[in-house]
Structure formats: structure tokens, C-alpha cells
Amino acid sequence: MQNKKACLSYGFMFGLLLALSVQAAPISEEYLVVDLSAGPEAASYPISTLAAAPAGGWADEYKTTKMVLRKIPAGSFTMGSPTDELGRYDNETQHQVTLTKDFYVGVFEVTQKQWELVKGSWPSYFTNADCRDSRPVEQVSYDDIRGSSAGAGWPGNNAVDSDSFLGRLQAKTGLDFDLPTEAQWEYACQAGTTTALNSGKNLTSTGSCPNMSEVGRYWFNGGSGSSSGGDTSVGTAKVGSYLPNQWGLYDMHGNVWEWCLDWYQSELGSSTQIDPRGAAGGSNRVDRGGSLDSNADTCRSACRGRFWPSIRFNNVGFRLVRAVP
Numbered sequence: 191m192q193n194k195k196a197c198l199s200y201g202f203m204f205g206l207l208l209a210l211s212v213q214a215a216p217i218s219e220e221y222l223v224v225d226l227s228a229g230p231e232a233a234s235y236p237i238s239t240l241a242a243a244p245a246g247g248w249a250d251e252y253k254t255t256k257m258v259l260r261k262i263p264a265g266s267f268t269m270g271s272p273t274d275e276l277g278r279y280d281n282e283t284q285h286q287v288t289l290t291k292d293f294y295v296g297v298f299e300v301t302q303k304q305w306e307l308v309k310g311s312w313p314s315y316f317t318n319a320d321c322r323d324s325r326p327v328e329q330v331s332y333d334d335i336r337g338s339s340a341g342a343g344w345p346g347n348n349a350v351d352s353d354s355f356l357g358r359l360q361a362k363t364g365l366d367f368d369l370p371t372e373a374q375w376e377y378a379c380q381a382g383t384t385t386a387l388n389s390g391k392n393l394t395s396t397g398s399c400p401n402m403s404e405v406g407r408y409w410f411n412g413g414s415g416s417s418s419g420g421d422t423s424v425g426t427a428k429v430g431s432y433l434p435n436q437w438g439l440y441d442m443h444g445n446v447w448e449w450c451l452d453w454y455q456s457e458l459g460s461s462t463q464i465d466p467r468g469a470a471g472g473s474n475r476v477d478r479g480g481s482l483d484s485n486a487d488t489c490r491s492a493c494r495g496r497f498w499p500s501i502r503f504n505n506v507g508f509r510l511v512r513a514v515p
Contacts (some may be wrong), residue, residue: 196359198433202496206244219241219261220241220260220261221243221258221261221351222294223238223252224258224359226257226307227255228307229310230310231395231502232362233360233362237361237363237365248297248430248515250323250324253301253303253304253429255307255325255514256350256511257300258296258297258513259294259295259510260294260297262437263292264290265288266286266287267287267376267377268286268287268384269284269286269287269463270284270285270388270458270492271285271386271490271492272281274460275392275490275492276393276394276395276396277386277490278490279494281494282492282494283458283459283460285459285461285463288462290464290465291514292514293465294511294512295374296510296512297430297438297440298429298430299324299326299446300326300327300507300509300510301323301326301327302323302325302327303322304316304327305327308355308359311331313328313330313334313502314504315418315481316416316426317418324428325427326429328506329502329503329504329506330355330502331499331500331501332369332475332499332500333353333354334500335354335355336369337353337354337356338499338500339351341354341356341357341469344467344468345451345467345470350494356369361484366512367510368511368512369392369450369510370509371465371468372450372466372468372494373465374450374511375448375450375478376492378446378477379443381435381437382436383435383436384421384440385491386490386491386492387402387443388436388442389404391404393487393490395486397410397485397486397487398485399403401486402443402486403427404432404433405432405435405442406442406443406444407432407441407484408443408444408481409485410486412425412482413425413444426482427445427482429441429465434445441479442479443479443480443491444479444480444481445481446479446481446506446507447479447480447481447503447506448477448480448510449476450468450476450478450502451475452468453471453472453474453475454468454469454472454476455469459470473498474497474499475496475499476495476496477496477506478493481506481507482505
């Protein structure tokens, strides 16, 4: 029994030291990869880096048993939409934003298999076992992702509950993964474009639009036929099924709405902002990007949605970010 306790103690200390060494190590490569394959009982998740995307594209392992994030350079951009943009809403006032730090952002939305490997559960509505692994996880709330106690503290602090998705992921990697701020999300989505879509194209219609059909799943290219047992031709699509933006990020238009850190505020103002963290409080958290049951206008780069942080819908998921130290 003493030997068993000693082994357990040694194993715990080794895992802790590994996590601390990963946290301390500088990460400068273009892509950050988290290996989740050991599953929810793992003591730690190995971290690796890639200098470039694989020549043959991202294999399914990066959508299921591994997570991959792309480094995004700090910079300035115009957040919001011009007054003549087709489908524009009144809460999209244009203003200049500067993000002063590089950050990593998920190349794909977090998938059902990735959620299961961290949390050990399958919460999603789209349950077809033949294709669910690489579909985005949905029916997960802001509270599920960050926690409803410590995790509700943003922007006062960036703490998360230990048993939340992010609490478990942070503990097993030693890295400060989180949801993006609303400004980080739009900056990453735009990828240098100033058009309604990050393909460099505008909408031709607020409903069915061929330009939207190129970049993501929405009502008019499969979203309308959704059923819980359907394949990926209806409902949510397999992540990475449509054109990426110029930074190689997929599904930032459509598929599922994506949670952001910020409390929703109806007016962001027109003044220049530096590393904005959103409102000090509120009743709804921001969601961005539109979803499978959206029209084209609500999938635009500048479109702003909101939901209660405890709500779980089959059209709401998320992607991760991590600040570069």
C-alpha cells in the first residue's frame, strides 16, 4: 500500500511539474496543438507546435482527438459595419480597435469529440454516432464552458470553475485557454477584410446568398433540414467543410453561434478602443457568427448576438483562444 501511495504521489508531482514546465516554456510557432487523445481521466494533455499547416490539409485527428490553434498577430482594425452594408443592424457602429498582444485562436470550433475527451459527456442535439465526432459541440452554455461561480467573473477577472470545460483544460495543459473577447473574435474573423464576409465578398441577399454558401453552413445550404439523427448534409456541418478565411480559420460564418467573453451591450460607441473587455455587467453574454438556422445577414462578420449565460441551444457552441505570453 505504501508503494502504491508513493507511485500515486510521484505521478501527481510529475504531472504537476509537466504542466508547470509547459506553462513556462515560450511558444513561438505558428500553430499550437493540444493532444486530448488520453481522454477525461488523463493527468495532462501534451502540447506541441507546428511551424505551418500540414501540406495535405488538416486531418480528422485535428478535429477530434487534437485541438489546433493559429497564432494571430496583434494589430488594429475597424470593428462594426458601414452604414450601407446589406443586412446591417443598429448595434454595429464602426470604431477603431487595437489589440496589443498576439493570441492563438482555434482553427475550428470545438467539436463533440473534443468536448467528450475533456468532460466525458455528449451534450449535443446532433447525435448521429457515425458523424458526430467532428461536428461542433452545441447545447453547451457559457456557464458549462467557464463555470457559473468563478467563471462568471469576467471582466473583473479571468478565473474559471475547476470542473468547467476550461477549468479541466487549463489544469491539464498549464495554459490559459479561454473564450475570445468580442473584439478578438471579430478581428480573427475579418482576417484583414472589410466586407460583410471574410471571403472578401459582400451579401447579395439577406436571406439566401451564394457568397454565404461558400463560407459556412446556414439555413439555405443544409441548416433547414436539421434533425437530431441526420448526417452532416443537414443540421451542423463537419467543421472545416467550407472555405477558410485568410488566416486559415474555418466556420466563423454559420454552423453554430460562438460564445464570447463579454457581457452584451447594445452600443459599442464610436471612439477608439484598446484591448476592450466589454461591459462591466449585464444579463446576456455575446455570441458571434450566426448558425445553421440563420439567414445570411446574421452570419456577417459584424453581426452581434446575445444569449443568457446559462442557456443551452442546439445552434450555440464555441472556439478557444489563448494569449501569447
